[in-house]
Amino acid sequence: MAEYDRVEHDVLVIGAGGAGLRAAIEAAALGARVGLVCKSLLGKAHTVMAEGGAAAAMANVDDRDSWRVHFADTMRGGQYLNNWRMAELHAKEAPDRIRELEAWGAVFDRTPDGRILQRNFGGHRYPRLAHVGDRTGLEMIRTLQDHAVFQKNIDVHMEVTVVKLLKDGERVAGALAYDREKGRFKLFASSAIVLATGGVGRAFSITSNSWEYTGDGHALAYSAGAELMDMEFVQFHPTGMVWPPSVRGILVTEGVRGEGGVLRNSQGKRFMFDDIPENYRNQTADNEEEGWRYVLGDKSARRPPELLTRDHVARCIQREVREGRGSPHGGVYLDIAWIKEKLPDAEEHIRKKLPSMYHQFMQLANIDITKTPMEVGPTTHYIMGGVRVDGDSQMSTVPGLFAAGEVAAGLHGANRLGGNSLSDLLVFGRRAGEYAAKFASERGRANPPTSEADDAVRLALAPFDRGGTGEGPYAIQHALQQMMQKLVGIVRQESEMVEALNGVRALRAKAADVGVQGNREYNPGWHTALDLDNLLTVSESIALAAIERKESRGGHFRDDYPDKVAEYAKFNIVLRKGADGSMQLERRPIPPLTSELAAIIEEQKS
Amino acid sequence: MPNTTFKIWRGSRGKGDFQDYSTDITEGMVVLDAMHQIQAESAGDLAVRWNCKAGKCGSCSAEINGQPRLMCMTRMDELPANEAVTVEPMRAFPHVRDLVTDVSWNFEVKKKIKKFRPRKPDAPDGTWRMQQEDIDRVQEFRKCIECFLCQDVCHVLRDHHKHDEFIGPRFLVHAAALEMHPLDTENRLRDLKEDQAIGYCNITKCCTKVCPEHITITDNAIIPLKERVVDEFYDPITKLVRLLRRKKDA
Numbered sequence: 001m002a003e004y005d006r007v008e009h010d011v012l013v014i015g016a017g018g019a020g021l022r023a024a025i026e027a028a029a030l031g032a033r034v035g036l037v038c039k040s041l042l043g044k045a046h047t048v049m050a051e052g053g054a055a056a057a058m059a060n061v062d063d064r065d066s067w068r069v070h071f072a073d074t075m076r077g078g079q080y081l082n083n084w085r086m087a088e089l090h091a092k093e094a095p096d097r098i099r100e101l102e103a104w105g106a107v108f109d110r111t112p113d114g115r116i117l118q119r120n121f122g123g124h125r126y127p128r129l130a131h132v133g134d135r136t137g138l139e140m141i142r143t144l145q146d147h148a149v150f151q152k153n154i155d156v157h158m159e160v161t162v163v164k165l166l167k168d169g170e171r172v173a174g175a176l177a178y179d180r181e182k183g184r185f186k187l188f189a190s191s192a193i194v195l196a197t198g199g200v201g202r203a204f205s206i207t208s209n210s211w212e213y214t215g216d217g218h219a220l221a222y223s224a225g226a227e228l229m230d231m232e233f234v235q236f237h238p239t240g241m242v243w244p245p246s247v248r249g250i251l252v253t254e255g256v257r258g259e260g261g262v263l264r265n266s267q268g269k270r271f272m273f274d275d276i277p278e279n280y281r282n283q284t285a286d287n288e289e290e291g292w293r294y295v296l297g298d299k300s301a302r303r304p305p306e307l308l309t310r311d312h313v314a315r316c317i318q319r320e321v322r323e324g325r326g327s328p329h330g331g332v333y334l335d336i337a338w339i340k341e342k343l344p345d346a347e348e349h350i351r352k353k354l355p356s357m358y359h360q361f362m363q364l365a366n367i368d369i370t371k372t373p374m375e376v377g378p379t380t381h382y383i384m385g386g387v388r389v390d391g392d393s394q395m396s397t398v399p400g401l402f403a404a405g406e407v408a409a410g411l412h413g414a415n416r417l418g419g420n421s422l423s424d425l426l427v428f429g430r431r432a433g434e435y436a437a438k439f440a441s442e443r444g445r446a447n448p449p450t451s452e453a454d455d456a457v458r459l460a461l462a463p464f465d466r467g468g469t470g471e472g473p474y475a476i477q478h479a480l481q482q483m484m485q486k487l488v489g490i491v492r493q494e495s496e497m498v499e500a501l502n503g504v505r506a507l508r509a510k511a512a513d514v515g516v517q518g519n520r521e522y523n524p525g526w527h528t529a530l531d532l533d534n535l536l537t538v539s540e541s542i543a544l545a546a547i548e549r550k551e552s553r554g555g556h557f558r559d560d561y562p563d564k565v566a567e568y569a570k571f572n573i574v575l576r577k578g579a580d581g582s583m584q585l586e587r588r589p590i591p592p593l594t595s596e597l598a599a600i601i602e603e604q605k606s
Numbered sequence: 607m608p609n610t611t612f613k614i615w616r617g618s619r620g621k622g623d624f625q626d627y628s629t630d631i632t633e634g635m636v637v638l639d640a641m642h643q644i645q646a647e648s649a650g651d652l653a654v655r656w657n658c659k660a661g662k663c664g665s666c667s668a669e670i671n672g673q674p675r676l677m678c679m680t681r682m683d684e685l686p687a688n689e690a691v692t693v694e695p696m697r698a699f700p701h702v703r704d705l706v707t708d709v710s711w712n713f714e715v716k717k718k719i720k721k722f723r724p725r726k727p728d729a730p731d732g733t734w735r736m737q738q739e740d741i742d743r744v745q746e747f748r749k750c751i752e753c754f755l756c757q758d759v760c761h762v763l764r765d766h767h768k769h770d771e772f773i774g775p776r777f778l779v780h781a782a783a784l785e786m787h788p789l790d791t792e793n794r795l796r797d798l799k800e801d802q803a804i805g806y807c808n809i810t811k812c813c814t815k816v817c818p819e820h821i822t823i824t825d826n827a828i829i830p831l832k833e834r835v836v837d838e839f840y841d842p843i844t845k846l847v848r849l850l851r852r853k854k855d856a
Contacts, residue, residue: 110738181706245632
């Protein structure tokens with residue numbers, strides 16, 4: 001029998017970004033004893049990097065806003081593949097979740113009359129994003145963290161990574177994990193589990209995501225028998241840094257465009273005016289002057305085309321570069337400095353509203369954004385797909401296994417609107433925590449089978465047996481990232497994706513032979529080796545689903561099927577692990593909208 | 607600087623020494639990139655803590671050429687060319703392995719600072735109103751990314767090891783953010799004076815110099831807190847009033 005510490009919790013929350021923290025707080029408030037597992041240190045999770053803001057129809061800046069408009073915007077942005085129940089709950093509950101953060105100490109930027117200020121963002125009809133300059137994620141995670149550590153029932157396990165979920169019959173019963181510092185194993189026994197592990201960005205070479213984002217929750221859930229949905233929809237954020245090479249992919253917030261930043265090609269042209277999609281035409285400005293009035297808050301003006309949805313902006317940038325109108329390092333220009341033509345104190349304004357962007361470019365690229373345009377290009381940012389969950393409870397198809405935040409599918413459909421992620425974390429983190437606590441108290445403790453835990457330990461330690469003679473973990477990860485970027489990136493086609501699927505299989509064979517040197521104490525080579533299986537699973541699921549969807553919609557764009565096909569609006573693609581261990585794919589029909597929600601979508605089309 | 611030598615401190619639980627590694631440096635690289643490249647090329651088990659690689663999470667704190675800095679925000683081309691670069695772990699915390707230290711003490715200290723306690727909502731919609739100018743200072747403090755470089759450089763902690771008595775600049779900033787929050791009603795001054803030893807800080811401003819977020823830790827946070835403590839406990843008039851009041855109560 002393998003050696004591990006056994007730890008018991010009513011609810012185990014895996015992941016301590018916004019969703020995990022909010023889930024832990026809620027479950028603890030309902031009396032559950034909660035274990036909160038962080039892959040890194042507490043407060044360092046990826047939420048910290050969110051910049052622009054959290055979308056909530058508080059109507060503080062524009063009183064025409066309401067949950068109905070937010071709901072319709074989210075569905076339109078998601079190309080109607082969204083789980084509409086989640087879109088409804090999200091739009092209705094987000095304002096309360098933001099106000100709750102204020103009661104816990106968050107300090108959002110203010111309107112002149114002292115309320116929470118809201119800013120413009122892509123795809124949102126009205127200024128809707130509660131924000132703190134361009135460091136909103138930091139404010140959120142710190143507020144949640146500082147609130148959570150004062151809750152009596154939350155035990156925090158820092159720098160601990162889960163490698164396997166354990167089941168007792170059908171229901172989830174616990175998890176096997178290792179701690180980074182000593183490399184010792186922990187067996188968590190728990191009545192319910194909330195996955196809040198974030199996304200999969202490290203499957204690609206150009207990404208805004210940190211090393212942690214290896215699709216752990218997606219793969220853990222899949223291996224435990226849960227369904228994944230919408231995995232073909234990966235969001236490539238239009239504006240990542242492109243130069244110098246070592247910072248390629250680091251995010252440049254959409255807030256730059258919200259504050260009046262414009263995109264230009266090498267000819268100085270604002271190319272976003274050239275291609276405005278039909279379903280956004282009557283809400284989008286058709287000239288530069290109107291776009292600027294919108295930025296200033298003129299309610300009669302329509303928003304500038306730079307604030308169209310991320311999928312569309314990313315593709316327009318890609319097109320400019322491909323057709324030879326890009327910047328010297330293969331991007332386009334994002335210019336906020338130009339607003340000095342319009343504002344007397346523009347430089348001060350930019351530094352105040354976009355302090356970390358100012359800092360980031362100054363320090364990493366020697367560029368003063370108050371004077372010089374930035375060079376930007378698309379970067380892998382977010383996955384809309386994830387664990388398929390019930391819209392109300394966030395429970396997956398495995399009893400007792402919940403998912404919230406990026407790891408869950410549904411809210412965002414085919415494309416996420418900026419700002420909807422931070423509010424997603426709060427709304428569905430809270431719901432997952434609530435329902436997980438209820439599940440735990442109703443169903444009691446399950447019994448995680450130790451034989452499965454023993455197997456997982458053996459498997460996790462195998463790379464040490466192969467040592468330096470095995471395949472190197474960094475080389476395998478690098479090869480996978482290069483391949484996914486090239487073959488399953490922003491613009492896709494059948495033959496390339498089939499090649500990628502074969503590539504994943506070949507790399508899986510290599511990964512089975514991965515070897516690491518050194519010992520178990522804080523050994524990044526070993527950790528990289530253990531993450532490989534997750535990365536391969538999510539890469540396979542992305543490629544498989546993307547091949548199946550023979551159309552272009554939202555974050556999924558195909559050269560060989562460049563148009564949207566009505567038939568494909570009727571289902572989500574669902575993946576499940578088959579009895580033989582292979583990945584099974586199914587087209588799952590989308591249930592019809594309630595008449596109330598259908599009416600809202602119609603009414604908001606004008 | 608095409609090929610550069612790094613003297614990286616390697617070892618476990620405080621025992622170890624500098625070992626030389628060399629790697630090629632390309633345009634725009636930061637020290638963290640070099641560490642990753644060395645991991646991939648020649649030291650697969652080199653322990654480095656990092657996350658965002660964008661100066662936002664505060665994980666990759668280390669001492670580069672003797673200076674406490676974030677590895678992800680230190681560009682190679684700002685270091686002296688043709689010289690070896692030394693990289694070592696923060697020295698004010700217990701060592702774990704290679705460049706990684708045990709910073710858990712910081713998380714324990716934070717729990718000792720009384721949490722945010724807002725006044726009752728007093729706006730008609732059941733929330734509060736705050737003016738931007740009243741929160742500018744608090745927002746400056748809340749930029750902190752908890753990299754603990756200020757703790758690392760503070761001589762009270764680094765040289766005098768007063769971890770049991772003194773909370774360090776990071777948590778003085780945290781306390782200041784709470785004390786200056788327009789909605790907060792808690793009083794943390796006695797704690798700051800007695801249990802958290804604010805008096806140990808003799809305002810050498812080393813913390814301010816190393817802060818990657820450019821928070822004016824000493825001038826904007828610590829000195830105003832010290833003044834509040836002085837006003838509360840050492841002001842002769844307040845003392846007299848308090849004495850009289852106590853007599854009256856008795």
